[in-house]
Amino acid sequence: MLSLAHLDRPFDYLVDEKSDATAQPGVRVRVRFAGRLVDGYLLERLDRSEHTGKLAWLERVVSPERVLTDELAHLCRAVADRYAGTMPDVVRLAVPPRHARVEKDAPVQGCAAPVAAPDMSGWDVYPTAGSFVRAAVDGRHPRAVWQVLPGDDWATRLAELVASVAAAGRGAIVVVPDQRDLDRLEAACAPLLGGGCVTLAAGLGPSARYRRWLAVLRGQASVVIGTRSAVFAPVVDLALTIVFDDGDSSFDEPRAPYPHPREVAVMRSHATNTALLIGGHSRTTEAQALVSSGWAHDLTASRADIRAAAPLIEGVAEDDRRLGGDPLARSARIPATAFIAARKALQAGLPVLFSVPRRGYLPSVACAKCREHARCRTCNGPVSMNERGDLTCRWCGRPELRFVCPSCGGKAVRALMVGDKRTAEELGKAFPGVPIVTSGGTKIIDEIDDGPRVVVATPGAQPRARGGYGAAVILDTWAQLDREDLRAGEEAVRLWMAIATLVRSRDDGGRVVIVADSAGAQVQALISWNPIGYAAVELDQRADLKFPPAVTMASVDGPAAAVNAFCDLIELPPGAEKLGPVPLPAGVRRPAGLDGDDDVERMLLRTPRAVGRTLAQALRTAQVVRNARHDDTAGIRVQIDPPTIG
Structure with a gap:
């Protein structure tokens, strides 16, 4: 297929008698175009062509496998039009590359193994969940935005939901941001769905991924879970599509025409009259816009249940004078309130989570004299400092052997931001004898054992504690809120809520201390656990300022x-x-x-x-x-x- 915009349209070819039986809509073909052989897909068979010139012959059918189904072809065309792209570019995202041996070895046809109806009592806390599931399997295409209850196991809830759809003999798709989320969801789905669930992700490798994709196409699995491109999966008799944590930047497609899986799921739900669920701990303005317009409805627990499940959350300003009351707290740059909460949880034998926005030692430094940001002399990238005191550019990796500030001539630097390694070093001094665990960058820990320990993690890399954290402290929040980005506040709320949901409820002694001014709208959204209200206000402000999604x-x-x-x-x-x-x-x-x-x-x-x-x-x-x-x-x-x- 040719990705040039002026060639983004169907072309007519003649089909000879030899290829007549296999040349069916959706198969891969080879055709001669402008003097060279190119790959393509056969979209439909016609009795006659409207083209008045001479038609070329179809060279050959590459495979009789009808991979580009009618529904998938229409979806790809719609996505291309929505994003000002070309259909070939979208098809490359939707249909994996062919592997001939896989096509020959895989079973030709089959049906998904029967699935037993799961126990749905975990959804009872969400009053409208039962009617949503019934409407989905009955083909009444409900659409909802799910607000996950604090501390609820979202992976288990989603596994139960898709298992109930599969038990009714219909199909479902679940799209999550990254491999870590996918591993967790896969572990939750396996006991309920067995072989009826297929995982699709780029990390599988091209051969394994194509094998599983074919199994879905041939009806051998009714449920697909995966990352971005899984939203295009050719599930037979699709009833429900789920996109979880749609605000995660992992959903940002790096390839043209850059479609977002949430928007693709919305378009697919609308075109095929199937159910849609968008879920997460927080809420994006795009999801809120669907609710505000009446296209989707809220799927949430009651305020009483939310208050009972959420931890106690307190905002403490960074310049709080209580910091000076404890020299150990000052050495770890945390307010005494947070220090006391952490110490109390550790004494109770519970782990404590400290969240810092950046990995490394000192990921950002400035001139000690005039406080001008230290920049690389080669690429103008930010300069960082490692544990040995060496300065290096974070962009190009070049060492800065002799720093001289271009503004004032100063030769010394000071920290602008403290990374996870330096934070772990400081907390080791503040909590002597307590194990320190770091998670971030290339070293991400999924789960920690019970017992007192301090965990230092970057956003999105925080491990789960089996019984929940006793306390969490969110540091350096200014780094998230001060970004010059339209979505800075929304992203901060999303990250903070993902951290707070890992902490025990207030009745179980769980406590979250966020080092930020509690008067801020984002901090208030966390303290009151009201991401819906924050998203609604943010949407109204975007409408006034004429910014997306308004x-x-x-x-x-x-x-x-x-x-x-x-x-x-x-x-x-x-x-x-x-x-x-x-x-x-x-x-x-x-x-x-x-x-x-x-x-x-x-x-x-x-x-x-x-x-x-x-x-x-x-x-x-x-x-x-x-x-x-x-x-x-x-x-x-x-x-x-x-x-x-x-």
Whole structure:
């Protein structure tokens, strides 16, 4: 298939008698295009063609396996149109590469093993869960946004939910952010589903992944669990699609046209009239927009149940004077309130979790004299310090042997941020004799044993404690809240709630201390355990400021001249606005094909949500013109609703 925008349409070919039986819609084929053989998919068979010129013959059918089903083909086309991309690019995400030996060795056809109806009593705390499941298996396509109860085992709840769908003889898909979540979900599904559940993830390897994907296509498994691309899985008689923790950055697709699994699931649910569940400990503004519009409904526990399950949460400002009352607390840079909570939990024989935003020793340093951020002289990246006191660029890895501040000439540095290694070192002094465990980076621990210990973890890498943590302390929250990003506050709430849900309930002595001003909206959302209210307010503010998801926004990234030339080709719909150009926001990946020395700019295009599809079509048309003219605009990246606005 050809990914060029001006060739993104079906082409007609003649089918000879030899290929007639195997040339069925959905099979892989080889055709001659512009003098060379290319791969493609047969979309449909017609009695006659509207093309008035001479038609070429289909070269051959690569495989009789009908991998691109009608439903999947329509979904890929819809996703391409939604994201101003091409259908071949979406099909590459949806259909794994072929392995001929796998096709021959795998069973030709089969049906999923029968599944016993699971015990659903764990869902009783969610009043509308029973009616949701009944509606899903009856084909009444309910749509809900699930707020996970603090401390609830989300993996077990999801396994029970899909097992109930499978017991009714229908199919389900569960999409989670990463391999760690997938391993946990797989362990929960295995006892309930056995061979009726298939795991799809890139880490399986191409051969194993294709084998499992074929098993799904051939009806040998009714439930699929996996990461991003599993949302396209060709499940037979699909009844329910679940996307868990949709705010996780692991869902940001790095390949064009950059579709988000949540949006793909929404489109698939709408097109096929199947059930949809979006769940998580917190709530994204996109999920809240579905509820506010009436397209989906809330699936939550009562406030009384939430209060009973949540730990006691307290916000303490970093400059709290109680810090000075205990020299050990000061050495570990934590307020005395947090220090007391941690000590109490350890004395009770329970583990304590300390969350820090960055891994390493001192991941960010500044001039000790003028406090200007230390930057690499080669690439302008941030400079960090390791345990030995060596300075190194975090971007290019070059050592900084003789630091000299370009602003004031100072030669000494001070810490701007403390990483997990330095924090573990400080806590070892504050809690002598207590085991210290670190989790983050390439060394992530999934679960810890019972007993008193201090765990230092970066967000998303915190291990589970079997009986729950006795206390958790969230440090350096300013690093999360001060990011120049539209989603900084939303992401902070998501990370904090994921940490707090690992702590025992307040009735069991669980306590969370967050080192931040308790008057902040994000901290209040955590203290009151009200992510729905926070998401609703955030959505209203985005509507006032005209930011996603209240509007549709597209970004055009690339060299300045190429961005300007491309934007001149776009016929914007009425009410559309241009914002920029501005430098590419920090932390955003550069478009492919550009040298590191190229200056990259970003142009933002904003339209009302009602004409978002019109904007996508205008961008696609501009790309068609650009490709047809062979304009020198290499390195341009066009993205609808980019995850990072700036």
